[in-house]
Amino acid sequence: MHQFGRLCGAALLAGALGFGAAPAEAQAPGVTKDEITIGALGALTGATSFMGGPGRDGLQLGIEQINAAGGINGRKIKLVYEHAFTPAESVAAAKKLVESDKVFALILSSGSTGAAAAANYVRETGVPTYNLFGATPIIRTPFAKNVFHGAMPDAPTSAQALVDRVYQAKPDAKKIGLLVGTYSFPQSNKAAILPILEARGVKPVIEEFDQDSRDFTSQLISMARQRVDAVIVLGSFSEAGFAYKQAPEKGLANAVWVLDGSAVNDAIVPIIGERDPKNVWGYSNMPAFPAQDHPEAVKFRQAWIAKYGTPPQGRPNSYDMVGYGGAFILAKAIEAAGENLTWDGLIGAWSTMKGAKPSDLGGADVIFPETFSETDHQGNRALGRATIKGGLWQTVGQ
Amino acid sequence: MAEFVMVILGGLKFGAVYALAAIGIVVIHKATRTVNFAHGGLVMLGAFATYVLVVDWKWPYWTAYLVVPLLIGALAAGLELSILRPLRRADLFTVVLGTIFLGTALSEAFRLAYNTELLAVPAAISGAPIFIDIGEDAAIVTLEQIWVTGGALAVGLAGLFLFRYSTLGRSMRAMASNIRGAQLCGYSVERVYATAWFTGGALAGLAGVFAAPSRGVSPELAVSIIASAFVAAVIGGFDSLAGALIGGLLLGVVETLSAAYVSSAAKSAISFVLLFLVLLWRPEGLFPEAKRRHV
Amino acid sequence: MLEISGLKVSYGAVQAVHGIDLTLAPGESLALLGANGAGKTSSVEAIAGLLPTAGGRVVFDGADITGKPASHIVRRGLALVPQWRELFPAFTVEETLLAASSAPRGRPPLPLDHVYDLFPILGQRRLQLAGSLSGGEQQMLAIGRALVTNPKIMLLDEPSAGLAVGIVRSLVGIVQRICQAGVGILLVEQNLEIAEAVATRCVVLSTGRAVWTGRMDDAAGRAAIQEAYFG
Structure with missing residues (x-):
């Protein structure tokens, strides 16, 4: 002024x-x-x-x-x-x-x-x-x-959306896995998600990975061992894609996958190799996706x-x-x-x-x-x- | 138990691709005494060519197994002919340096042409995974896992037999063993070197075809493959194809075991620990070959 | 058949061979004599294409092969049995001979059995590794390897080096047989006795120059050879 x-x-x-x-x-x-x-x-x-x-x-x-x-x-x-x-x-x-x-x-x-x-x-x-x-x-x-x-949106808003997506897909989900990148963006989202899960009385299985990881053996085996019902991935589309794709090989089949905004990208589809994966969810901060049939x-x-x-x-x-x-x-x-x-x-x-x-x-x-x-x-x-x-x-x- | 089986199978899948890349490095080194640091770049280009063929041009996946090795083999032979052969007049060190820069150039050219982070290639084979009951648990094996492990191993073994028993392999082994002796048999250094680079390049290309679906195509692929393939080759004795094959599988399994039972950070460190242990215990590698030159 | 004129070889600034001339026809035998460092090995390796020439011409079978790679020259029918034998230690005897016989070539190779007939001991050891053979057997294998390339002329660089007298004697007999079969022999030797047993003519080298050329049994040659060896 x-x-x-x-x-x-x-x-x-x-x-x-x-x-x-x-x-x-x-x-x-x-x-x-x-x-x-x-x-x-x-x-x-x-x-x-x-x-x-x-x-x-x-x-x-x-x-x-x-x-x-x-x-x-x-x-x-x-x-x-x-x-x-x-x-x-x-x-x-x-x-x-x-x-x-x-x-x-x-x-x-x-x-x-x-x-x-x-x-x-x-x-x-x-x-x-x-x-x-x-x-x-x-x-x-x-x-x-x-x-x-x-x-x-800010982290609390998107974190709430991620948790909502888990229960929309699997209302009785008990064990929830958090697959989190060690870099800044996923970490700030993790900090936003933990209190929301805690408020629901859920203690998540947390596994972390480095930026641009292609191999999730260690993290997936740990989640399979604890039989998680859903995995929330905080990371990029390529990280989420490779993790999803490797999951069955590591013994993690049939879990619900909820991906953070940065992983909600069509480039993930060729990585996961499925055109209609039934258990992959996310949120969008736009009314429609770039390739969606929307006017x-x-x-x-x-x-x-x-x-x-x-x-x-x-x-x-x-x-x-x-x-x-x-x-x-x-x-x-x-x-x-x-x-x-x-x-x-x-x-x-x-x-x-x-x-x-x-x-x-x-x-x-x-x-x-x-x-x-x-x-x-x-x-x-x-x-x-x-x-x-x-x-x-x-x-x-x- | 089921988990352990899955860990081992997962390790073999990684290992089979390492082995294929390592065998290519060893073939080139054996025949031409050149450590090819551009090998990772060739593997990446193999994966990229797979992407172009399968995703861009929509050719059936099996064509990649035929076209890519020929293409990358020809490219490797071409690079040898046009860039490394003139350097060879200087000395071997210059050639090795040349391959380092060649590898960087291949990756960077790709980075320039494809600014996107990662090109994804679909799996060669898909379908419901197989559940194998082990005790009260079940091990899950995907078809892609079987295909990549089996396919890469079959190619690696075929390479072994080719090198061991074919006339072509004999000429490369003769050149590796004694370059003057090989020339006196009638083998042209130029032709054998070109053949070795073609063979090594073709194996790198195939490693790229097998690696593409599970790793994606990005310059990062070149770096990670070259590191693993080198460790595998050194573990195996660097001059033994069978050693490179076993070394690759061993590395893949040990990496996966450490990821599963220690931590994902341990996974990247373990390959070098393994390397040090093998070199301490057997400095000549697990499968040394005769080194004497003059007889 | 083989005509060499003014052949020069140098290692950087140091000239090892200062222009020598010689000719050799199939079935003929010629010895290249001289003390250590006279330029004998340099000469034959340059002829065979293992060393670059610094001047002069090598004409073989009517074609100028000066400066051609060794592999090209051996394919035309000029084979060298090198001083250090240059075998493949991890190859078996049979593999070694196969490597030579299956190399690309315009002419058919000699059958391996031909070598086993000449050297029965190699036949017995065909599955043994070259690196594990005795010195004499390795020399036989080196000659055998050159022989299966079906040469018209064979260059032998000190085949007797380091071998026992009895073995040398049998090798001499075999080289004579090869020569009688019509292969021209160019023998590099320090041992005068062996040279006399194999060759009819000789060229005496001293510090890279031909100091005498003529028949082995010529009295004048004797003196030149004495001079070349003992100064």
């Missing part, structure tokens, strides 16, 4: 001195008469590139549609995307985007690792930040008024293919969708901030946005509507119930 006050003062002074009709605008960084520069960071190579690459492509697709429809209040959006995989790279990328590219807003299209690494920096600078994929609490708490969260998803997919051509296996994935939808949410917030763009103006407008969705600006509604308030910046809390049918993840209710 302090900066805003100074600006108003300057405008009043300019008006009083009779300098022309329009006040001399002290534009926010990254904003010119006809362009707004937005920065984004995420991994384009490395283990989390399944998020960063699609995030970039989805954002770019959304931005092109917004620009084609005339942009925001006459301005076009320009995206500057920085590759960042490690925490150090993520901080460096955020710094570069804010300080040297002078972006107006920053999008974190990395997973939790990058979001956690950049958290301090974005808090300090106050740059309006849109966290697309990071579920980590580090970017969420303590609350920062300039940081907003999109389709990816909005179809619209999105057609636009994606028109821009990027025949997709490789597993693309466009849910990160393409969230990136795409996220571009519209951010654009809507910018639009609501009015002609004279400032960071405070954007943050203020964003914090009061209710039920924003891509179709408001002509996009496909491939994400749930997002609602924000002064004290709650989690845009989405809705989660669908998902399973694999005919070789594709499908949302089948909530």
